[in-house]
Amino acid sequence: MLGIVLMGLKGRAAVTGIADYKNVRKYTGKRKFFLEQWAELTQLALADAGLSKHDVDGLCCAAIPESAMFAPATIAEYLGLQVNFAETVDLGGASSVSMIWRAAAAIEMGICEAVVCAAPGLPIPSNPNPPVKDPARVYGSTSAKWGSPQAEYDVPYGNVAQNAGYALIAQRYAATYGYDERALAKIAVDQRTNAQGNPNAVFYGEPITIDDVLQSKMIADPLHILEIVMPCAGGSAVVVVSERLAKKCKHRPVYVTGFGERLTTRSVTYAKDMTISPVGPAAASAFAMSGKKPKDVDVLEAYDCYTITVLLTIEDSGFCDKGEGTTFVNENDLTFSGSFPVNTHGGQLGAGQAAGMAGGMSQPVEGVRQIMGRADGRQVANCNAALITGTGGIMSEQSAIILEGA
Numbered sequence: 001m002l003g004i005v006l007m008g009l010k011g012r013a014a015v016t017g018i019a020d021y022k023n024v025r026k027y028t029g030k031r032k033f034f035l036e037q038w039a040e041l042t043q044l045a046l047a048d049a050g051l052s053k054h055d056v057d058g059l060c061c062a063a064i065p066e067s068a069m070f071a072p073a074t075i076a077e078y079l080g081l082q083v084n085f086a087e088t089v090d091l092g093g094a095s096s097v098s099m100i101w102r103a104a105a106a107i108e109m110g111i112c113e114a115v116v117c118a119a120p121g122l123p124i125p126s127n128p129n130p131p132v133k134d135p136a137r138v139y140g141s142t143s144a145k146w147g148s149p150q151a152e153y154d155v156p157y158g159n160v161a162q163n164a165g166y167a168l169i170a171q172r173y174a175a176t177y178g179y180d181e182r183a184l185a186k187i188a189v190d191q192r193t194n195a196q197g198n199p200n201a202v203f204y205g206e207p208i209t210i211d212d213v214l215q216s217k218m219i220a221d222p223l224h225i226l227e228i229v230m231p232c233a234g235g236s237a238v239v240v241v242s243e244r245l246a247k248k249c250k251h252r253p254v255y256v257t258g259f260g261e262r263l264t265t266r267s268v269t270y271a272k273d274m275t276i277s278p279v280g281p282a283a284a285s286a287f288a289m290s291g292k293k294p295k296d297v298d299v300l301e302a303y304d305c306y307t308i309t310v311l312l313t314i315e316d317s318g319f320c321d322k323g324e325g326t327t328f329v330n331e332n333d334l335t336f337s338g339s340f341p342v343n344t345h346g347g348q349l350g351a352g353q354a355a356g357m358a359g360g361m362s363q364p365v366e367g368v369r370q371i372m373g374r375a376d377g378r379q380v381a382n383c384n385a386a387l388i389t390g391t392g393g394i395m396s397e398q399s400a401i402i403l404e405g406a
Helices: 002-006 034-049 071-079 092-108 135-140 149-153 161-177 181-195 210-215 279-290 307-316 325-331 347-351 358-372
Strands: 013-020 058-061 085-088 114-121 218-220 234-242 254-263 299-301 385-392 397-405
Touching: 013 034, 013 092, 013 358, 034 071, 034 114, 034 234, 058 071, 058 092, 071 085, 085 092, 092 114, 092 234, 092 254, 092 358, 092 385, 092 397, 114 358, 161 218, 161 307, 181 210, 181 307, 181 325, 181 347, 234 358, 254 279, 254 358, 279 307, 279 385, 279 397, 299 358, 307 325, 307 385, 347 358, 358 385, 358 397
Parallel strands: 058 085, 058 114, 299 385
Antiparallel strands: 013 234, 013 254, 114 234, 254 397, 385 397
């Protein structure tokens, strides 16, 4: 970790173009393969930056349905690109944030000058010859294959999918520090308020109250349905470029000045302490590398699959002491015009969680939009620095980046 901090980013790579689809709960448009979505999102992001595909010499992606292996080559071939840098990132909801710092690092090393990072999430065309149902997805599990520890020790006892795992974390937090359910509900309410300034959010035009949250259906005690993300269709992309290209682009460059990444366990079954998340070391690395401190951040765009995820991110990133998160939430306005803006587009709780890895790309896109000064209807005043986090699995894979305006 120390070596990474000392030899980290110098802030010489910037995000200059962004693109996103409108989030839709029930998608009725034309279904497109991920390759088609990659092409469309790339074209939109490049146009936003004022660049062309001839400038692109790198790409970062997650897995795509069309190719179980060789995803970068498949995408490059389809887009007609010849790239010097390509990487597939497999960190669940942390993948998008991790794509961006990898792109920035490759640019600073001189490997490439313009990297597209995209995360499609629209439905793909139906397969007329669907494969046999994958037994690895038994009961919603992602690792129930032969030899998997999850198959051996989690699935047989009902610890599958995300709801159960995050409920366990919330219950353990309650046992250790106490649990103010109204503070957790306030996170969802404030983010839904932010979503009212985002026409692309699935809950645009649908504000809620704390009582609405607490009276909503209990899914996995203590998590109510309004504390859990709404799956939807969507997708986003960013273009990360060198300083040279950034000077040619249309908008204020947003530089990647720090990053951190920490992985611990695949399952909460093996967590030493469920109440302490890996985002702490990841954020600490990002802050140290950038020279920033939590007090310097103008907006926090935190991965928010559940309200408890946001609470732990606030604590472990250093915005307040451990166990004081609910007090911090109660004492601060988390809306875009408040004292501590969080997930100003509504987050995934308010804007929706697009399929695949696309949900996690919404946070960096919003952070860039805020620093560029383009977040109409929800713009944070004098926004120059943002902490962006990504969470994969059940608080098991964490990435963080610091973004700063030129």
